[in-house]
Amino acid sequence: MRRFAALWRLRVRRDRLQLPLWIVGTVLLAYAGYAGVTESYGSLADRQGILAAARADPVILMFRGLPSGPSAGAFLAFEVLPWLAVLAALMTTFLAVRHTRAEEEEGTAELVSATPAGRLSPTVATLTHGLTANLVLGALTGLALTSTGLDPEGSWLTGAATAATGVVFVGIGLTAAQVVRTSRAASSLTIWVLVVTFLLRGVGNAAGTPQGGLLRTASAWPAWLSPFGWAEQTRPFDENLWWPVLLAAGCGIALGILAVLLQHARDMGAGFLAERPGPAQARPALSSSTALVWRLAFGGIVGWAVGGALTGLLATTLGGVLGRVAGTNPAVVHVITRLAGSGSLDEAAITVFFTMLGIVAGCCAVQTVVRARQEEVRGTAEPVLAAAVGRVRWLADHLVVATGAVVIIVAVAVAAGCIGLAAGGHDASDLYRTVLVDGGGQLVAASVFTAITGLILSLAPRVTVSLAWLLLILATMLGMFGPLLGMPGWTMNLSPFGVTPVVSGSGVEARGLWWLLLAVAAGTSLCLAAMRRRQLAPAR
Amino acid sequence: MTAAIVTRDLHKHYGRLRALDGLDLVVDAGQVHGFLGPNGAGKTTAIRTLLGLARATSGEARVLGMDPWKDAVAIHRRLAYVPGDVSVWPNLSGGEAVDLVVRLRGTAVKDRQYRLERERLMDAFRFDPRKKGRSYSKGNRQKVALIAAFAVPADLYILDEPTSGLDPLMSVVFHHEVTRVAAAGATVLLSSHILSEVEQLCDRLSIIRRGRVVEAGTLADLRHLTRTEVSFAARGITPDRPPGVPGAHDVVVAGGRVRFTLDDDRVAEALPALAELGVVGLRVTPPSLEELFLRHYGDDPAAAQTAETRRR
Numbered sequence: 001m002r003r004f005a006a007l008w009r010l011r012v013r014r015d016r017l018q019l020p021l022w023i024v025g026t027v028l029l030a031y032a033g034y035a036g037v038t039e040s041y042g043s044l045a046d047r048q049g050i051l052a053a054a055r056a057d058p059v060i061l062m063f064r065g066l067p068s069g070p071s072a073g074a075f076l077a078f079e080v081l082p083w084l085a086v087l088a089a090l091m092t093t094f095l096a097v098r099h100t101r102a103e104e105e106e107g108t109a110e111l112v113s114a115t116p117a118g119r120l121s122p123t124v125a126t127l128t129h130g131l132t133a134n135l136v137l138g139a140l141t142g143l144a145l146t147s148t149g150l151d152p153e154g155s156w157l158t159g160a161a162t163a164a165t166g167v168v169f170v171g172i173g174l175t176a177a178q179v180v181r182t183s184r185a186a187s188s189l190t191i192w193v194l195v196v197t198f199l200l201r202g203v204g205n206a207a208g209t210p211q212g213g214l215l216r217t218a219s220a221w222p223a224w225l226s227p228f229g230w231a232e233q234t235r236p237f238d239e240n241l242w243w244p245v246l247l248a249a250g251c252g253i254a255l256g257i258l259a260v261l262l263q264h265a266r267d268m269g270a271g272f273l274a275e276r277p278g279p280a281q282a283r284p285a286l287s288s289s290t291a292l293v294w295r296l297a298f299g300g301i302v303g304w305a306v307g308g309a310l311t312g313l314l315a316t317t318l319g320g321v322l323g324r325v326a327g328t329n330p331a332v333v334h335v336i337t338r339l340a341g342s343g344s345l346d347e348a349a350i351t352v353f354f355t356m357l358g359i360v361a362g363c364c365a366v367q368t369v370v371r372a373r374q375e376e377v378r379g380t381a382e383p384v385l386a387a388a389v390g391r392v393r394w395l396a397d398h399l400v401v402a403t404g405a406v407v408i409i410v411a412v413a414v415a416a417g418c419i420g421l422a423a424g425g426h427d428a429s430d431l432y433r434t435v436l437v438d439g440g441g442q443l444v445a446a447s448v449f450t451a452i453t454g455l456i457l458s459l460a461p462r463v464t465v466s467l468a469w470l471l472l473i474l475a476t477m478l479g480m481f482g483p484l485l486g487m488p489g490w491t492m493n494l495s496p497f498g499v500t501p502v503v504s505g506s507g508v509e510a511r512g513l514w515w516l517l518l519a520v521a522a523g524t525s526l527c528l529a530a531m532r533r534r535q536l537a538p539a540r
Numbered sequence: 541m542t543a544a545i546v547t548r549d550l551h552k553h554y555g556r557l558r559a560l561d562g563l564d565l566v567v568d569a570g571q572v573h574g575f576l577g578p579n580g581a582g583k584t585t586a587i588r589t590l591l592g593l594a595r596a597t598s599g600e601a602r603v604l605g606m607d608p609w610k611d612a613v614a615i616h617r618r619l620a621y622v623p624g625d626v627s628v629w630p631n632l633s634g635g636e637a638v639d640l641v642v643r644l645r646g647t648a649v650k651d652r653q654y655r656l657e658r659e660r661l662m663d664a665f666r667f668d669p670r671k672k673g674r675s676y677s678k679g680n681r682q683k684v685a686l687i688a689a690f691a692v693p694a695d696l697y698i699l700d701e702p703t704s705g706l707d708p709l710m711s712v713v714f715h716h717e718v719t720r721v722a723a724a725g726a727t728v729l730l731s732s733h734i735l736s737e738v739e740q741l742c743d744r745l746s747i748i749r750r751g752r753v754v755e756a757g758t759l760a761d762l763r764h765l766t767r768t769e770v771s772f773a774a775r776g777i778t779p780d781r782p783p784g785v786p787g788a789h790d791v792v793v794a795g796g797r798v799r800f801t802l803d804d805d806r807v808a809e810a811l812p813a814l815a816e817l818g819v820v821g822l823r824v825t826p827p828s829l830e831e832l833f834l835r836h837y838g839d840d841p842a843a844a845q846t847a848e849t850r851r852r
Contacts, residue, residue, distance in 0.1 A: 105630075105674075181674075182630065182631075182674075275672060275675065277633070277670040277671060277672070278632065278633025278634075278635070278636060278670055278671070278672050279633055279635065279636060279670070280633065280635040280669040280670050281635050281636070281639055281669070282632075282635065282636040282638075282639035282640055282643075284649045284650075286636060286639065286640055286643075287639075287640070287643035287644075287649050288643075288644070289644060292629075292640060295632070296629065296631070378627050379623075379625070379626075379627030380627045380628065380629050382593065382623060382627070383621075383623075383626075383627075383641050383644075383685070383688075384641075384644060385591075385592075385593055385612075386591050386593065386616060386619075386621040386623075387616055387641055387644035387645045387646075388613050388616045388617045388644060388645055388646050389613065389616075389644055390612060390613045391612075533595075535593060535594045535595045536588070536593040536594065
């Protein structure tokens, strides 16, 4: 028991900065969500209008929760509960992988397992740590909502539903970490599960049956396949059902136990998917440091490109459905244009999805440039820099590959978007133009993150990974949720994703394009200049 | 003879820590130069500075006549480096990693000479090039760097504890390779803790402590710095009546034996006195490299001396 406690304390200590940030961020979203909802949709009629519009429009339901009536609390749950659950899921995914497979990869797990603590207790300690983190997250979320004066049961249930989703992902993360051999693969696998189950839930809600006018929805079966669906089925501030929380928590704990059993059955450091031998010789193409960066980043880029293609396809196919309700329901027009700025409904839907695409491409850019830092820490930057490769060239390689990746992702998305348009029988060339303009704009926005990450890497290498991702998350929050949370306009202009050019009428409005281009150019040249003076900074 | 590496009053500070504190190191071209010192003495920092991976705080360094920070790439074309703790890319096979590093040093993809050398070295080191980086043991990771270093000729080899993790058989292969490149005229800077390796391979050595070179010279030079130890059965000699041997230092009578040390060049002078005493069980131990190490590696030389006595 003492050994278990020591391992648990070690986990708490290692996360003493990260976890509070995640938790505070999530609680803040809940709190700000309440403020935004009361400010923007203060009257019952406002909320009824939005719910009716959402019922009619699958695009809204993909990005919002399950409609459960027009009360302020239920409407808040509709707006933010899925996102609270996503944050909890992301927090715990990284937590689960960080303390299991990543430790095994680094070799520290071996050190622990050779002590009487044994092979299983690290996994059990991680499970406990994950459960506790979610408990705290759920309790604080409940507390924050109660403090606003909302109904206590609904508030606590919102917290519980959020935490329960986190618990499911503790289990999924731990299991993934058992099955595959690297922490990166385990994280990617879990994130894919996250994205797919999030979409399933959206599809289930969109295909559900309307009740109580258009203000409530009974979800179709796909929603029940998703932990996010379970969280929503609690219907906080409406029916206040607690059993889906138990379902989710039970499922998470069962998966956690499965992970422990898998751990028991396998060798330290091994996975369940066998390792294939590699080639004895390098291909002729692998003969420059640029080629090396490309080779190392390739797997990740393919994953993001698939995500980009899906986003592009949804942008134009789901958007097509909008046309049918546009004339009949002015509330739809209201919410979509509120998210997207201006323009026709189809254009607005495309803009919403292409903002997502920008974020996807930005993630890939950050991940690719951050690799430079990871190579530096791991020590594999050293053989490259000790060969005939200069520091500036080494950084430039990462920027070049990141830019290439962003171009590929956007190109794939634009192509998928155009295919969607063609398949939907759209003859309006306007929409093709919207796809191109939005895609081009998001390409520049994502490139800002290439430059920013490069700048952090050359000026403050030790915080590269955390700071680069933090900035991307902030920009995402501002770009995606700023309008919804009633944030002041200038803060939304801080997000590169929110200031890209848009089609307006027959022309194109540049908006922040020149600022974005300036940021890319200045950031790139500054970081390359700074790299001339920077030495290798291997240790933390 | 020109120098392949020269540093003058080289400093490298990390905040308050002076990793290099006025390092004066000279490695002549064509030499195999041993670079010794206890852990944390600054060997790796010195090597990283010479490679231009770290920038000196002050002082001057020339590697192959160039500035290691500004001309890093030009220097690296003529240099091969083996770190003490090799990291490899987890998802690249060993063969790919070797090829990559060699190509990054400027070797053409289809270089026939390289292909042959690579084959020979992989055979000699019994290296399986198809395994992925993450599954290599420490010794095998070390082989990746060694094969990449020795497969194409270089003017300067910088080897930082290159045999750590290698089995003795593979160490022999390594010795062959160092001898081979030295015969071809290359310069080698070899950081090592392994006495036999240093003794066997190095023409000269520099001992570094707390960021500065405390001793430099050939092995024979350095041997003179320690004393020959003499001991014999006490037989009537007691601590209050020491034997009158000229040049004897630190005379101790204990455990039925008399012990003292002599300066290396005064052993002959002491012999007549020993003969006069009619000593029995005489043991004369010339200075070993080990003593030299212990003297310089310990916290302070006096402590090292006692540690050394205790070991016997």
